């Protein structure tokens with residue numbers, strides 16, 4: 001794409017809007033946000049950098065109650081049976097990934113992490129493997145199985161159970177008999193880990209077992225000796241999975257000791273298959289607390305969602321009952337993760353409830369990394385033209401998660417110019433079927449409106465939609481889910497600030513962005529000519545009084561083009577700036593900077609074509625490379641208020657991309673929306 005074609009867009013119908021000086025009067029919110037903190041297991045675990053996952057059965061994905069809980073509560077998924085050998089290679093060399101792909105693709109589309117379970121296990125092993133009688137054949141078969149399955153999901157699995165349950169129960173502390181042990185000897189485990197490391201160097205490689213939670217047990221000691229030996233000899237192992245299938249009493253009293261002792265060998269520990277007969281809240285809380293107290297205990301997976309989904313259903317061992325209701329153990333777990341269970345009755349809103357909780361636990365949120373890699377979804381959202389909207393592209397998305405839904409606003413481009421659209425959905429798989437509400441039918445009105453940004457002003461209890469109209473404009477709404485609730489546009493400035501007029505050249509004044517700290521609110525904008533501008537007003541004055549406009553960052557025209565995002569990084573003193581650039585290949589990408597304050601100077605983080613924040617060269621496209629542009633979009637935030645807080649890890653970015661072969665009039669390009677999920681997160 002010739003970047004010059006870009007010039008001249010967004011010029012359509014310049015509105016002569018009057019400046020508005022009236023203060024927005026706080027009104028009672030009809031849809032006051034609930035506290036961000038503590039609402040779900042996954043979100044609460046993420047506050048300490050951990051995941052909270054569940055086993056998932058492909059056969060249950062058609063059950064809406066099941067998927068509703070899955071997507072609301074869990075941010076990691078383990079296929080319960082679908083990645084096992086009998087499922088993936090039922091006959092020699094014939095690999096079948098249908099059910100595993102179903103779970104993996106679904107999880108990935110929702111930003112849920114994936115645990116791989118399991119590559120080498122004596123159980124659920126097809127007969128053709130257990131009947132092998134020759135060591136060389138078995139070694140070849142084992143290595144091929146590991147390599148083929150890991151390759152299939154390369155880069156998408158955070159931790160793999162490379163070897164499962166290889167140790168014997170009882171007092172021996174030795175390996176159990178199996179075809180692997182019998183033909184290949186003790187070395188089969190080491191062999192499996194070495195093969196696994198070459199197949200997917202990014203995945204954490206775990207040894208996983210049950211009855212290794214009690215430090216005094218011979219089996220625990222046997223596994224401990226193996227891990228110590230592997231670490232001493234440089235055999236690649238990164239984690240120990242403790243399955244934690246407990247009886248009614250829950251974990252042994254020395255469970256935390258076991259976790260710490262493994263961790264002290266230099267491996268992560270994970271609770272991988274937690275269930276507890278009769279689900280005593282105390283037993284669950286003790287299990288979770290032990291993990292929270294060990295910095296290298298990086299996540300917890302429960303082995304199923306509802307009691308009726310459990311392999312031990314008669315013991316009611318899980319966190320949700322058959323009807324999908326939260327059991328007392330659920331609240332105990334949420335509390336032990338550091339959260340506050342929801343009160344049974346609705347509570348009145350308070351001013352600060354949009355603010356995410358301070359991080360807690362042993363591993364506070366870390367500063368952002370300086371390199372990024374991402375995996376992209378396919379196209380999730382495409383235009384939905386109707387009788388009066390002949391839309392060519394859907395662009396410039398802004399998104400918040402609120403009340404269990406994603407709320408997306410975007411520009412819609414057509415031959416008659418730009419306006420806005422709103423849609424909401426509960427998970428990304430439903431994004432494509434969500435209804436598009438065209439906002440030109442509301443008080444926002446027709447004419448040039450583009451590049452929206454949405455946030456909730458916690459003190460004013462109002463949602464703000466900021467957008468460009470040739471001036472910097474905004475509308476407010478007490479209820480984000482009501483498209484007809486938006487007020488008519490008002491402007492932040494009486495006219496274009498002088499410093500912009502002096503520097504804009506033949507650029508365009510675009511992409512207004514508001515962010516507040518406790519003292520001030522800032523309004524950023526771009527000029528398609530290498531300048532990022534910043535104005536400010538006192539927090540209590542917002543949305544009025546924006547003044548002191550300065551150049552916050554500058555570079556050559558295409559290196560600092562447009563579409564800036566500025567965020568607070570949760571649990572740190574860092575702010576993150578993203579600006580869209582046009583690369584040497586003519587394609588859009590994002591550069592990033594950080595600063596200790598919103599009015600400070602910006603230090604490059606990942607800001608070059610070779611080390612970009614997000615560019616085609618650091619994004620993989622498991623479902624097909626549908627775009628080479630990673631263009632105007634917005635981060636999935638940790639909250640939804642005016643502080644624009646994002647998580648420090650497991651970042652996700654909703655962006656616009658398009659078919660690389662498309663060309664022609666810039667306003668008619670076929671932009672679509674997709675979701676990036678960070679794949680190099682260390683949490």
Ligand code: G2I
Nearest residue numbers: 055080081117123124164165210243273303310311
């Ligand atoms: O046994 C509990 C777990 C112990 N650790 C390893 C895990 O992989 C294991 O999970 C269970 C699954 O929860 C069960 O769902 O592994 C069992 C097999 O050992 C799974 O059961 C199997 C049944 O035995 C099969 O008959 C059935 O076809 O589930 C299959 C799929 O529903």
